Amino acid sequence: MSYILNIETATKNCSVALAKDGKTILCKEIAEEGYSHAERLHVFIEAIIEEAGIALQDLSAIAVSQGPGSYTGLRIGVSAAKGLCYALDIPLIAVDTLQALAAQVTISSGLIIPMIDARRMEVYSAIFSPSLEKKREVLAQIIDENSFEDRQETLYFIGDCAEKCKSILTKENHVFLEEIVYPSAKEMSALSFEKFKISDTVDVAYFEPYYLKDFMITAPKK
Incomplete structure (x- = not known):
């Protein structure tokens, strides 16, 4: 146990x-x-x-x-x-x-695209199969009308980016599951x-989160 x-x-x-x-x-x-x-x-x-x-x-x-x-x-x-x-x-x-986010979707076909907001029109995203096999690695990407145009399958978009992305990703195979946010x-x-x-663990001393982009600290305006 x-x-x-x-x-x-x-x-x-x-x-x-x-x-x-x-x-x-x-x-x-x-x-x-x-x-x-x-x-x-x-x-x-x-x-x-x-x-x-x-x-x-x-x-x-x-x-x-x-x-x-x-x-x-x-x-x-x-x-x-x-x-x-x-x-x-x-x-x-x-x-x-993103895999944990994708795990909230139950589908038999198509692809799951979990997205996390990264300011403006940028998102952190990946692509998963219905069985949660990763089909594309995590990227920080700017979303425009040509994003994901190489994918012909039904694409199920989830995450906290629906509001800013659904007016741009409007192809027939684009489906937003807006109830899945976080x-x-x-x-x-x-x-x-x-x-x-399978003992797939990380080193407690040296593990760092996957930030994807460098964290930048800016000086406060005077």
Whole structure:
């Protein structure tokens, strides 16, 4: 029996899920404009452990969303995950944020294109098959009317970019599933358990989130 705590903070959704043998048994999450991850994350972790009636020492591993996504959000999630792994001496598992987002879609044909907002008309995106096999690697791309024109299959777009992209991606094979907005720790459960079973873990000391683009700090205007 394996308990894995899954942490997702790559977007506005602060999400924590406890999984038992790859099945989500508890989840707490909230999506807020103000990015309240620093205040919410540890509260959610403590509440889930208490509600489950287990101790932190019962955890077999910690899984964290690796990005791409918000620099600040990713840092908060990864820092918390690393701290728990160090304290408990358990492995750290990194889960692809876009794959976890794509896992919310159930289709038998076509392709899933999860997208995370990256300012203006830029998005972080990847392409997955219905079985979550990655068909195109993660890219930071500017969306225009020619984006994805080489794909003839039905394309299911998900993520927090629908509002800015649906007026541009208007071909007959473009379908927006607007109800799927943010990745959730719930969908990390099966993915992290598969990695756990084959010891696909990352080095706790050296692991860094997948930012995709360099984080730039600008001086405040005087």
